[in-house]
Amino acid sequence: MQIKRIFTESRAVSPVIGVILMVAITVILAAVIGTFVLGLGDQVGDTAPQASFSFSYDSTSGSEELTITHESGDAIDEARIVVTDGTTEYTWDESDDKIQAGDDRSIALSSSPLSGGETYRVVWTSESGSNSATLQKWTYNA
CATH class of the missing domain: 2.60.40.10 (Immunoglobulins)
Structure with missing residues (x-):
């Protein structure tokens, strides 16, 4: 059994971080697109002056x-x-x-x-x- 190799192996870390970043980007894009589709983006420039x-x-x-x-x-x-x-x-x-x-x-x-x-x-x-x-x-x- 190669116990040293199990603890020093780091190949699986990179794909997990990549998946997390892709999910985060997808959620952010969905939120932005959803905001404009629902018409909420039109009101951003319509704020009352102070x-x-x-x-x-x-x-x-x-x-x-x-x-x-x-x-x-x-x-x-x-x-x-x-x-x-x-x-x-x-x-x-x-x-x-x-x-x-x-x-x-x-x-x-x-x-x-x-x-x-x-x-x-x-x-x-x-x-x-x-x-x-x-x-x-x-x-x-x-």
């Missing part, structure tokens, strides 16, 4: 006006942003097509002065239209 907005309401000048200012965060394509009160949508008009920190939007409120409880939202919608997110919400408290 941005902060502030609101300022002025009712002293005789006309009601709500000013929304982009305080900080990502620059956002203006076509993706609307300000809504639940019934009316206001677009954001910038000359350079990007809303950046420091840019603001004033909305003239033609109805009666805010009485309390009215909520305005800055809403972002993805380019494909499949995702949307409220970036900031403001509620007037009388």
Whole structure:
């Protein structure tokens, strides 16, 4: 019996490692292909931007006006942003097509002065239209 040869033989190690690596590669490829087949890969680029907005309401000048200012965060394509009160949508008009920190939007409120409880939202919608997110919400408290 050749006991020394049994302990020094290492030919079987290489094929086992090869099989393990092939199985791992197959599992990873199946996961990636499955993600795109199920449509989950389309949503990767549709993540909402990170941005902060502030609101300022002025009712002293005789006309009601709500000013929304982009305080900080990502620059956002203006076509993706609307300000809504639940019934009316206001677009954001910038000359350079990007809303950046420091840019603001004033909305003239033609109805009666805010009485309390009215909520305005800055809403972002993805380019494909499949995702949307409220970036900031403001509620007037009388």
